[in-house]
Amino acid sequence: MDIQPFHIAISDSELDDLRQRLARTRLPAGIDNLGWREGTDSDFLKKLLSYWQHQFDWRKQEARLNQLPQFMAQIGEQQIHFIHQPGQGPNPMPLVLTHGWPGSFIEMAEIIPMLADPASYGGDAQDAFHVVVPSLPGYGFSSAPRTTGIGTQQTAALWAELMRALGYEQFAAQGGDIGAGVASWLARNYPQSLVGLHLNFIPGSYRPYLASDQPAVTEQEQSFLDQVAAWAASEGAYGHIQGTRPQSLAVGLNDSPAGLAAWISEKFQAWSDCHGNIESGIGLDALLTDISLYWFTQSIGSSFRMYVEGRAAPFSFARGERILPPLGVALFPAELPMPPRSWVERSYSVQRWTTMPRGGHFAALEYPADLAADIRAFFRPLRATS
Structure with missing residues (x-):
């Protein structure tokens, strides 16, 4: 496998083009006082676009991200961008972290040093990890798949090959959103390589094996299924579009920074623990760094592929199938609908189930110290057996 160092270097011409497009933004007329009920709040969007055009400093964010050790790996036909931060401790455990949509590797920027060098953040050096953060295929600087069929299962195979190439025969995995599917x-598929997995989301398409010889669905489990159905009806239009007719949408978002900003910022506002105020919860700079990555890499369309592939291959189980490595789950209060422990235990080997005090769907970005602490706590007793 060919692995080369990587450095982010967006050209001045790309920055100029973005500013010119922002200056020519044509927003639709709207109804007053709608807020976020039917999509991105119009007043917020105007403020965000003005900040992006006149105040946001991409070069500052680029320099910050370039402090992370980044690489590009050629795995078959796929180029995978990844961060590889060696751990600072007596025996760091290899750990692969996987992001989701509409996030990116940028979500992990603050949590990486907390996991790699816990002693510098009030933790124990014994809990250190060698941290690997790949960008999903078609996300950020990872190349877009050239064929159909590259979903979470195929991405897991890429990650396993990458970790072996880095010299890690056994490792841990963590993920949320799409990353939870990859980690699962x-x-x-690689139980002999996985020390364990830690999730802050359960894959949306996960369905255990259910038959007459299995325990009946409990009242709590049925309540969760009803909640998922209600959420899909009121909030799930984006996923249906991205999984069925993504290319028509991608044309507009790839050509319009305003459209891209509206599409992505709505999800950060709705899915984070910001109490309706995205500026206090996420912040404009963090939000625009993520949006800018999608813009400069022109990856919004290719990022939708995971939704198409997810519909084609749901994460379901047949009779007798189980995930063997131990699982730890962190439940953040503002997360999307999460199942009860019993539903997860039907197919996973749950060993830790933690209700977190705060945070939402973007836990590594919102409260990285809280997530890092739970990851360290879950894997601590597993280090002796790895």
Whole structure:
């Protein structure tokens, strides 16, 4: 496998083009006082676009991200961008972290040093990890798949190959959103390599094996299924579009920074623990760094592929199938609908189930110290057996 160092270097011409497009933004007329009920709040969007055009400093963010050790790996036909931060401790455990949509590797920027060098953040050096953060295929600087069929299962195979190439025969996995699906497939298909997995979301398409010889669905489990159905009806239009007719949408978002900003910022506002105020919860700079990555890499369309592939291959189980490596789950209060422990235990080997005090869907970005502490706590007793 060919692995080369990587450095982010967006050209001045790309920055100029973005500013010119922002200056020519044509927003639709709207109804007053709608807020976020039907999409991105119009007043917020105007403020965000003005900040992006006149105040946001991409070069500052680029320099910050370039402090992370970044690489590009050629795995078959796929180029995978990744961060590889060696751990600072007596025996760091290899750990692969996987992001989701509409996030990116940028979500992990603050949590990486907390996991790699816990002693510098009030933790124990014994809990250190060698941290690997790849960008999903078609996200950020990872190349877009050239064929159909590259979903979470196939991505897990890429991650397993990458970790072996880095010299890690056994490793841990962590993920949320789409990353939870990738981490789960790693545990399912490579149990001999996985020390354990830690999730802050359960894959949306996960369905355990249910038949007459299995325990009946409990009242709590049925309540969760009803909640998922209600959420899909009121909030799930984006996923249906991205999974069925993504290319028509991608044309507009790839051409309009205003459209891209509206599409992505709505999800950060709705899915984070910001109490309706995205500026206090996420912050404009963090939000625009993520949006800018999608813009400069023109990856919004290719990022939708995971939704198409997810519909084609749901994360379901047949009779007798289970995930063997131990699982730890961190439940953040503002997360999307999460199942009860019993539903997860039907297919996973749950060993830790933690209710977190705060945070939402973007836990590594919102409260990285809280997530890092739970990851360290879960893997601590597993280090002796790895």
